[in-house]
Amino acid sequence: MALIELAGIERVFQLGDSEVHALTALDLSIGAGEYVAVMGPSGSGKSTLLNLLGLLDRPNAGTYRLEGRDVTTLSPDEQARVRSERIGFVFQSFHLVPRLTAAENIALPMTLAGIPVKERHERVARALVNFGLENRADHRPDQLSGGQRQRVAIARATIMQPALILADEPTGNLDRHTGEEVVNLLEGLNASGVTLVVVTHDQTMGARAGRQIVMEDGRLQRDSARNADAPG
Amino acid sequence: MRLADTLRFARDAATGYPLRTALSVLAMSIGVAAVVILTALGDGARRYVVGQFSSIGTNLVIVLPGRSGTGGFNPANAITTTPRDLTVDDAASLRRAAAVSRVAPLAVGTSEISFGGRLREVMVAGSTSDFIPIRNFEVAQGRGLPDEDWNRGSSVAVIGSKVRDELFGNEPAVGHLIRVGDRRLRIVGVLKAVGQGLGMNTDELVIVPVSLAQAMFNSNTLFRILVEARSREAIPAAREQVMEILKQRHRGEEDVTVITQDAVLATFDKLLGALTLGVAGIAAISLAVAGILVMNVMLVAVTQRTGEIGLLKALGAPARTIRLAFLAEAAMLSTVGAVVGYLLGQLGAFALRQAFPVFPAYPPDWAVIAGLSTALGTGLLFGVMPARRAARLDPVQALMKH
Numbered sequence: 001m002a003l004i005e006l007a008g009i010e011r012v013f014q015l016g017d018s019e020v021h022a023l024t025a026l027d028l029s030i031g032a033g034e035y036v037a038v039m040g041p042s043g044s045g046k047s048t049l050l051n052l053l054g055l056l057d058r059p060n061a062g063t064y065r066l067e068g069r070d071v072t073t074l075s076p077d078e079q080a081r082v083r084s085e086r087i088g089f090v091f092q093s094f095h096l097v098p099r100l101t102a103a104e105n106i107a108l109p110m111t112l113a114g115i116p117v118k119e120r121h122e123r124v125a126r127a128l129v130n131f132g133l134e135n136r137a138d139h140r141p142d143q144l145s146g147g148q149r150q151r152v153a154i155a156r157a158t159i160m161q162p163a164l165i166l167a168d169e170p171t172g173n174l175d176r177h178t179g180e181e182v183v184n185l186l187e188g189l190n191a192s193g194v195t196l197v198v199v200t201h202d203q204t205m206g207a208r209a210g211r212q213i214v215m216e217d218g219r220l221q222r223d224s225a226r227n228a229d230a231p232g
Numbered sequence: 233m234r235l236a237d238t239l240r241f242a243r244d245a246a247t248g249y250p251l252r253t254a255l256s257v258l259a260m261s262i263g264v265a266a267v268v269i270l271t272a273l274g275d276g277a278r279r280y281v282v283g284q285f286s287s288i289g290t291n292l293v294i295v296l297p298g299r300s301g302t303g304g305f306n307p308a309n310a311i312t313t314t315p316r317d318l319t320v321d322d323a324a325s326l327r328r329a330a331a332v333s334r335v336a337p338l339a340v341g342t343s344e345i346s347f348g349g350r351l352r353e354v355m356v357a358g359s360t361s362d363f364i365p366i367r368n369f370e371v372a373q374g375r376g377l378p379d380e381d382w383n384r385g386s387s388v389a390v391i392g393s394k395v396r397d398e399l400f401g402n403e404p405a406v407g408h409l410i411r412v413g414d415r416r417l418r419i420v421g422v423l424k425a426v427g428q429g430l431g432m433n434t435d436e437l438v439i440v441p442v443s444l445a446q447a448m449f450n451s452n453t454l455f456r457i458l459v460e461a462r463s464r465e466a467i468p469a470a471r472e473q474v475m476e477i478l479k480q481r482h483r484g485e486e487d488v489t490v491i492t493q494d495a496v497l498a499t500f501d502k503l504l505g506a507l508t509l510g511v512a513g514i515a516a517i518s519l520a521v522a523g524i525l526v527m528n529v530m531l532v533a534v535t536q537r538t539g540e541i542g543l544l545k546a547l548g549a550p551a552r553t554i555r556l557a558f559l560a561e562a563a564m565l566s567t568v569g570a571v572v573g574y575l576l577g578q579l580g581a582f583a584l585r586q587a588f589p590v591f592p593a594y595p596p597d598w599a600v601i602a603g604l605s606t607a608l609g610t611g612l613l614f615g616v617m618p619a620r621r622a623a624r625l626d627p628v629q630a631l632m633k634h
Binding site for chain 1 (some may be wrong): 234237241244245247248294400438539540542543544545546547548549550553627628632
């Protein structure tokens with residue numbers, strides 16, 4: 001069963017008097033455990049697609065099934081619950097809370113979900129070890145390097161053990177070397193079974209994904225999986 | 233999100249911006265401190281005046297010569313418009329009124345007192361043996377005026393403590409002869425020091441028998457008649473009877489004014505109570521201003537932390553959690569402000585009491601409770617709007633601002 005099924009998705013933004021079609025007649029299916037790179041020029045709709053997949057945005061038309069369940073009709077609070085339990089986000093600019101320590105930032109999704117303190121501590125301790133941040137637990141984001149910040153962010157994205165990780169230009173603010181580290185980390189997560197969708201400009205990074213989707217003007221311009229299934 | 237986590241999150245958020253937090257806490261605390269100090273002043277004034285006025289005696293009815301207020305045409309007024317003076321006999325006649333327990337006539341004048349070459353000006357009060365107990369004075373040494381015929385004043389005097397100190401220093405005063413005006417009087421008692429009391433400093437007073445004072449000042453009128461009612465309940469009856477007796481003695485003319493201590497007390501109490509309420513109301517305006525400031529601060533916080541709110545939403549925080557977090561922050565700002573303000577206010581009231589020991593500047597409980605709850609209420613009320621705004625932010629838009 002596909003983890004993600006999009007059918008006939010339309011997303012229209014109102015900009016003054018004109019309507020902008022960010023996504024048009026989009027059909028897409030992503031299986032559990034896939035590693036998908038979404039590429040395309042700026043304004044092609046790839047960020048909008050990621051927001052829709054992350055339930056941060058609603059389509060104007062079409063249906064989105066996540067793990068077989070239609071999530072487009074859920075109330076905002078139900079969607080928040082799905083985000084909390086099934087989806088992890090990794091952002092280009094990390095989005096760490098500046099006044100919280102690395103450990104507190106990692107624990108934030110569990111804090112919001114109301115998980116007991118003891119369990120939080122155990123899971124954060126494990127995550128700190130897994131992501132090589134044992135010595136950085138009490139550091140605030142401004143005391144961390146870019147690579148460490150993104151590692152904290154990835155640890156935070158995985159702490160609730162989501163089925164799906166959505167990464168928006170995760171290496172965009174990093175140098176080549178640390179970017180490489182972060183990609184390795186994400187790929188490691190994918191290898192352990194988490195579905196990974198990465199939006200990227202970086203051709204080489206995109207090439208490493210198991211499946212490439214290229215978007216243009218709100219449409220799927222090329223999908224490597226579809227090409228493989230039905231060439232031409 | 234658990235309550236403890238919400239509170240901790242709000243606390244960290246507030247302490248994350250120390251200047252902004254300190255300023256709004258300061259504003260709130262100034263508001264609360266203003267309420268506490270101003271009501272302490274108002275209520276202190278009320279207590280001071282009421283205390284002073286009740287210290288002049290218990291269940292007092294005071295008779296003044298002349299009538300206050302305008303009467304209509306009265307046959308008696310047509311014959312004579314000059315009010316009759318109050319005399320010692322008028323005072324003596326009041327003793328037969330049923331509701332009256334004690335009566336003291338009072339004649340007042342100034343004279344010179346001298347002893348051993350030392351001379352000073354004093355206020356002389358002519359009265360009777362009941363004057364000291366009616367006015368709640370206490371005799372420190374010796375005894376009060378003798379209980380004798382009111383028209384036959386013996387040559388004795390009771391002096392205030394300051395007069396004693398200045399004339400006799402550390403020597404015992406009782407038994408000595410002093411000169412008051414052209415009379416030689418023997419000191420039979422010294423009053424206990426009490427300080428200022430309604431403009432008449434009893435420490436600088438010399439009390440002599442009423443007929444002696446009248447002779448000294450060459451007049452047969454009285455300044456006041458002090459009447460003590462048998463009980464608090466008997467005060468209106470005492471007033472009626474006093475009025476009736478004096479009207480009879482003055483040929484049907486109501487040419488005296490009778491005031492009761494109770495009525496004056498109640499008037500002062502009401503007046504100064506209203507004053508306190510008024511200043512509390514003015515101070516409450518500063519609380520409302522502080523509340524608006526908290527709202528402003530929270531609105532700024534929402535704008536400043538838009539990216540963070542977007543993140544919280546992305547991490548699965550429902551609108552309610554975000555609302556609560558911001559509301560908790562606003563509540564914290566106003567709670568801390570209220571508590572700091574309360575302490576500041578109490579400190580201010582304490583300083584006032586230290587500076588003016590006679591002035592009982594204690595803030596009334598109702599004002600403290602009202603001040604604190606208004607502070608918390610406005611803080612919460614004005615926190616709702618920013619919190620709702622935060623919860624309603626579009627996560628996609630919010631995440632872009634970072």
